[in-house]
Amino acid sequence: xxxxxxxxxxxxxxxxxxxxxxxxxxxxxxxxxxxxxxxxxxxxxxxxxxxxxxxxxxxxxxxxxxxxxxxxxxxxxxxxxxxxxxxxxxxxxxxxxxxxxxxxxxxxx
Amino acid sequence: xxxxxxxxxxxxxxxxxxxxxxxxxxxxxxxxxxxxxxxxxxxxxxxxxxxxxxxxxxxxxxxxxxxxxxxxxxxxxxxxxxxxxxxxxxxxxxxxxxxxxxxxxxxxxxxxxxx
Numbered sequence: 586x587x588x589x590x591x592x593x594x595x596x597x598x599x600x601x602x603x604x605x606x607x608x609x610x611x612x613x614x615x616x617x618x619x620x621x622x623x624x625x626x627x628x629x630x631x632x633x634x635x636x637x638x639x640x641x642x643x644x645x646x647x648x649x650x651x652x653x654x655x656x657x658x659x660x661x662x663x664x665x666x667x668x669x670x671x672x673x674x675x676x677x678x679x680x681x682x683x684x685x686x687x688x689x690x691x692x693x694x
Numbered sequence: 695x696x697x698x699x700x701x702x703x704x705x706x707x708x709x710x711x712x713x714x715x716x717x718x719x720x721x722x723x724x725x726x727x728x729x730x731x732x733x734x735x736x737x738x739x740x741x742x743x744x745x746x747x748x749x750x751x752x753x754x755x756x757x758x759x760x761x762x763x764x765x766x767x768x769x770x771x772x773x774x775x776x777x778x779x780x781x782x783x784x785x786x787x788x789x790x791x792x793x794x795x796x797x798x799x800x801x802x803x804x805x806x807x808x809x
Binding site for chain 1 (some may be wrong): 698717725735736738739742744749750764785787797798799800801802803
């Protein structure tokens with residue numbers, strides 16, 4: 586069965602304190618791994634898609650990387666506005682995405 | 695573009711009542727997805743459509759749930775009869791193979807409370 590596990594469930598960081606979020610997956614035939622950001626009371630907002638091991642993508646203070654078993658979302662020098670829940674999802678053989686339960690990130694000034 | 699539009703944003707109803715959630719996807723998108731999000735189970739796919747045709751409804755929890763897409767610009771998710779355990783936030787998302795492959799754009803969600 587295709588599965589996505591995110592860790593940690595929650596993360597508290599001081600502003601400027603870099604860290605990483607983990608997304609490990611078990612899927613037959615990965616077609617893509619997706620990272621989304623979700624703010625309270627809103628729908629998930631797309632951040633990145635990664636397609637193959639070794640691929641990296643960056644956006645402002647965020648960098649996503651992919652291996653054959655997991656993906657990391659690195660946050661460099663975070664700011665309070667980076668506080669949100671970060672969701673990871675995988676796409677296998679069909680068009681549907683399987684989501685993890687997310688990491689709730691809080692960045693304090 | 696206005697993005698994915700969902701209505702209502704909040705719905706409070708009593709157990710046993712019929713609930714209808716509505717979604718307007720982004721114009722030109724040929725995929726539409728319905729999700730349910732709860733604290734316990736996270737974001738779960740209920741059903742998705744391609745070119746208005748249901749492709750996979752394996753996530754629909756029971757026969758009380760039904761979804762339709764009569765045209766490319768409108769979809770409904772109906773719960774009849776509703777139960778307290780249906781309380782959740784329901785999201786609609788759309789995507790297009792012509793853009794970033796399967797990047798899904800989510801609506802703001804409908805928060806459903808069944809008393």
